[in-house]
Amino acid sequence: MIGLLKKDLYVADKSGRLLLVLALVFSMVPSLGAFGSTYAMMMAFMLPLNSIAYDERCKWDRYAAMLPYRADQIVWSKYLLSFIFTLLAEGIVLLGGAVQCFLKDSLDLAETVQTGLLLAVAMVFITSLGLPAIYRFGSEKGRLVMILIMGAGLGAALGIGNILEEIPGQPELPFPVLLLLGAVLAAAATCLSFRLSVYFYKKRQNGVYS
Numbered sequence: 001m002i003g004l005l006k007k008d009l010y011v012a013d014k015s016g017r018l019l020l021v022l023a024l025v026f027s028m029v030p031s032l033g034a035f036g037s038t039y040a041m042m043m044a045f046m047l048p049l050n051s052i053a054y055d056e057r058c059k060w061d062r063y064a065a066m067l068p069y070r071a072d073q074i075v076w077s078k079y080l081l082s083f084i085f086t087l088l089a090e091g092i093v094l095l096g097g098a099v100q101c102f103l104k105d106s107l108d109l110a111e112t113v114q115t116g117l118l119l120a121v122a123m124v125f126i127t128s129l130g131l132p133a134i135y136r137f138g139s140e141k142g143r144l145v146m147i148l149i150m151g152a153g154l155g156a157a158l159g160i161g162n163i164l165e166e167i168p169g170q171p172e173l174p175f176p177v178l179l180l181l182g183a184v185l186a187a188a189a190t191c192l193s194f195r196l197s198v199y200f201y202k203k204r205q206n207g208v209y210s
Contacts, residue, residue, distance in 0.1 A: 004069065004077035005084075008051045012081075019043045023089065027096020040092045041119045044085035045126055048078050052131075053139035061205060071205065075135070075197045079190070082127045090120050117179055124186040128193035135200035 023040035055061060064074055093116035129149050134142035 004074060005080060008048070008077060008081045011051055011054050012047045019047070020088070020092065023092050024096060027092055028099045038119065040089035040096075041086065041123045044089040045082060045123055045130065047085050048082040048127070049130065049134060049139070049143070051081060052078060052134050056139050065205060071202050072194075072198045075131075075201050076194065078131060078197075079127065079194060082123075082131075086120055086123050086127075089123075090116050093119070114179075118182070121179065121182040121186050125189055128186070128189040132193050132196040132200060135197045135204060 020043070023043050026035060026039050061074075094113060097113065097116070130142075130146040133146040133149065136142065137145050
């Protein structure tokens with residue numbers, strides 16, 4: 001598992017450094033608002049997708065079949081890579097928020113922390129949607145399928161939110177409760193997503209998906 005992570009980190013090294021620097025710069029610019037935080041989190045998701053695309057392009061999975069790695073270990077390494085970059089992106093968001101608070105006294109650091117945590121949970125959900133689509137349809141078609149699923153999910157979430165706002169007397173959940181609920185749902189989504197990804201990966205290795 002450590003060897004798989006090292007391989008992916010080496011692949012993401014050059015482009016990852018540039019994206020990390022850009023994310024840090026964007027997070028430190030007050031005029032960009034939440035763009036820096038969103039960019040950092042999207043970077044955390046795109047790097048694992050690029051790693052899968054590189055593996056597909058160089059036929060690495062054929063070589064991996066001769067190595068002492070199980071399919072679930074190979075797939076889980078991509079999830080771990082996404083989680084590592086998400087934690088790194090969260091650190092960039094917090095660092096950028098601290099710098100903005102130092103430069104601009106009116107900025108609320110607690111709100112920045114809450115936004116960063118919610119974005120991190122959202123990125124876990126996006127990873128849960130994206131990786132099975134990539135393993136099922138390949139890196140090119142999978143990105144399109146992922147965008148369609150994300151768009152449909154976002155539209156459904158906004159629609160449900162608008163309906164709930166119209167219901168009178170709805171209590172507002174405290175942030176810790178909301179974060180805990182989101183984390184539990186994200187963990188459940190990750191478990192289901194991982195099982196689907198392993199299933200699709202095995203099928204693709206056996207030549208079922210062209």
